[in-house]
Amino acid sequence: MSSAEPQSINIYKFGGTSVCDASGVRNVAGIVERNARERLVLVVSAMGKSTNRLEEVVRCWFDGKRPEAVEQAGMLRDYHHEIIKELAEHPAMKRKLLAGVEPLFARLFGHLDEAAPARETYNRMYDQVVGLGELISSRILSDYLNLTGIENRWLDARDWVVTNNTYRDARVDWAATRTAISQLNSCPDMRMVVQGFVGRDAVSGDSTTLGREGSDYTAAIFAHCLGADELTIWKDVPGVMDADPRRFPFARLISELPYEEAVEMTYYGASVIHPKTIKPLQNMGIKLRVRSFIRPELPGTLIHGAAEKSKSRPYIIVKRPQALITVRTRDFSFFAEEHLSLIYTELYRLGIKAHLMQQTALSFRFCVDDDPYKVQPLLHALSPILETEWEGGLDLWTLRHQSDRTEKGLLSGRKILVEQRSPQLVQLVLK
Numbered sequence: 001m002s003s004a005e006p007q008s009i010n011i012y013k014f015g016g017t018s019v020c021d022a023s024g025v026r027n028v029a030g031i032v033e034r035n036a037r038e039r040l041v042l043v044v045s046a047m048g049k050s051t052n053r054l055e056e057v058v059r060c061w062f063d064g065k066r067p068e069a070v071e072q073a074g075m076l077r078d079y080h081h082e083i084i085k086e087l088a089e090h091p092a093m094k095r096k097l098l099a100g101v102e103p104l105f106a107r108l109f110g111h112l113d114e115a116a117p118a119r120e121t122y123n124r125m126y127d128q129v130v131g132l133g134e135l136i137s138s139r140i141l142s143d144y145l146n147l148t149g150i151e152n153r154w155l156d157a158r159d160w161v162v163t164n165n166t167y168r169d170a171r172v173d174w175a176a177t178r179t180a181i182s183q184l185n186s187c188p189d190m191r192m193v194v195q196g197f198v199g200r201d202a203v204s205g206d207s208t209t210l211g212r213e214g215s216d217y218t219a220a221i222f223a224h225c226l227g228a229d230e231l232t233i234w235k236d237v238p239g240v241m242d243a244d245p246r247r248f249p250f251a252r253l254i255s256e257l258p259y260e261e262a263v264e265m266t267y268y269g270a271s272v273i274h275p276k277t278i279k280p281l282q283n284m285g286i287k288l289r290v291r292s293f294i295r296p297e298l299p300g301t302l303i304h305g306a307a308e309k310s311k312s313r314p315y316i317i318v319k320r321p322q323a324l325i326t327v328r329t330r331d332f333s334f335f336a337e338e339h340l341s342l343i344y345t346e347l348y349r350l351g352i353k354a355h356l357m358q359q360t361a362l363s364f365r366f367c368v369d370d371d372p373y374k375v376q377p378l379l380h381a382l383s384p385i386l387e388t389e390w391e392g393g394l395d396l397w398t399l400r401h402q403s404d405r406t407e408k409g410l411l412s413g414r415k416i417l418v419e420q421r422s423p424q425l426v427q428l429v430l431k
């Protein structure tokens with residue numbers, strides 16, 4: 001092939017479940033070896049539940065419980081050491097794999113040597129610590145692939161994904177990111193391994209994260225900026241299904257989906273794909289495949305522009321846990337624009353998304369993710385002007401084109417707190 005015709009590039013994304021142990025890492029290596037004949041960027045998340053563990057480390061550290069924070073960090077190191085021990089085929093291989101991650105664990109423990117930082121720096125420090133999970137997993141995967149003959153280059157995503165400083169939910173600076181990542185098009189390496197979830201604030205140089213479950217989004221960022229042919233997201237399910245199979249055993253695979261329907265499903269909470277993933281692909285006409293890393297021989301779901309739009313594809317999406325907030329005017333005046341404006345201002349300031357809204361003459365109800373670190377500040381901000389009431393631990397169900405019978409069967413025994421119907425969709429807040 002001449003240098004004027006760059007070889008096409010594909011992106012693979014593997015989540016935490018796919019690399020939660022040594023056999024998972026070997027399985028990923030097998031998939032890469034068997035399937036990826038073209039140039040490849042491999043995006044990987046933190047192993048297993050490492051992100052949750054790192055969140056715990058940060059929480060304990062900020063609560064002044066340093067011994068607990070160190071203990072949690074130690075458990076995380078043991079977990080990765082165990083994976084390395086099982087992966088290593090001989091002592092020299094083990095030494096190499098350990099040498100790759102030791103500086104990262106040193107950085108983690110180094111943070112904890114410092115006294116608990118000021119509360120206001122929580123989000124910033126969270127990103128410096130929690131993003132280490134992806135750095136560790138990608139180091140192990142990249143080194144393991146190289147040591148088993150699958151040559152690749154390890155990339156630090158923070159050199160390529162440029163963001164602002166909205167820590168824990170950083171916004172991508174698309175122009176700067178495109179300029180950076182497009183340089184990889186001329187890079188001769190066949191394969192590159194890079195972390196999902198992390199980026200860097202161009203101004204401060206701090207690490208940032210793109211929000212929980214953000215690795216799918218990273219994969220879409222690389223696909224978009226490289227003009228990739230295809231992005232494949234490897235999951236523990238056969239593909240996108242018409243309901244979460246973990247909750248609804250009757251769920252069936254959807255073999256093809258247009259971008260618009262995929263955007264809609266993820267918007268309502270189909271957690272199989274991060275909601276920000278589809279748009280960057282749609283804008284460039286890049287196909288998205290969702291395939292099973294457990295049954296990699298199956299075709300999975302193909303999401304693309306030419307897929308037939310279906311007005312009647314039924315699905316069930318459950319988003320949980322949700323908090324239902326009800327606000328009322330204090331003086332019995334009608335609920336008006338000034339009250340809505342206050343609510344939207346506070347939602348925006350606190351980075352909270354409202355998922356369902358219902359207004360009456362005297363009240364306004366809306367659903368948000370049931371996160372105490374967000375719900376309580378919101379109630380606190382609204383209460384000087386509005387009466388507030390809330391209930392947590394709820395489900396938000398979105399049903400599309402279900403028959404009355406199916407709907408009744410699904411909902412039997414559940415208490416409906418809010419109901420919103422349109423010809424296509426039913427949304428319900430359930431207790």
Ligand code: ADP
Pocket residue numbers: 014015016017018045213234235236237239240241242243244245246270271272273
């Ligand atoms: P990752 O390993 O990439 O983090 P996730 O665990 O976030 O993957 O996503 C996969 C999970 O998404 C599945 O195990 C499944 O329970 C859940 N899921 C929710 N809705 C759907 C759906 N409509 N189709 C398939 N899986 C779904």
Ligand code: ASP
Pocket residue numbers: 015016045046051052133196197211212213214215216
């Ligand atoms: N590791 C991060 C998380 O658990 C990002 C991801 O897995 O997509 O949220």
Ligand code: MG
Pocket residue numbers: 015016213
């Ligand atoms: Mg996930």
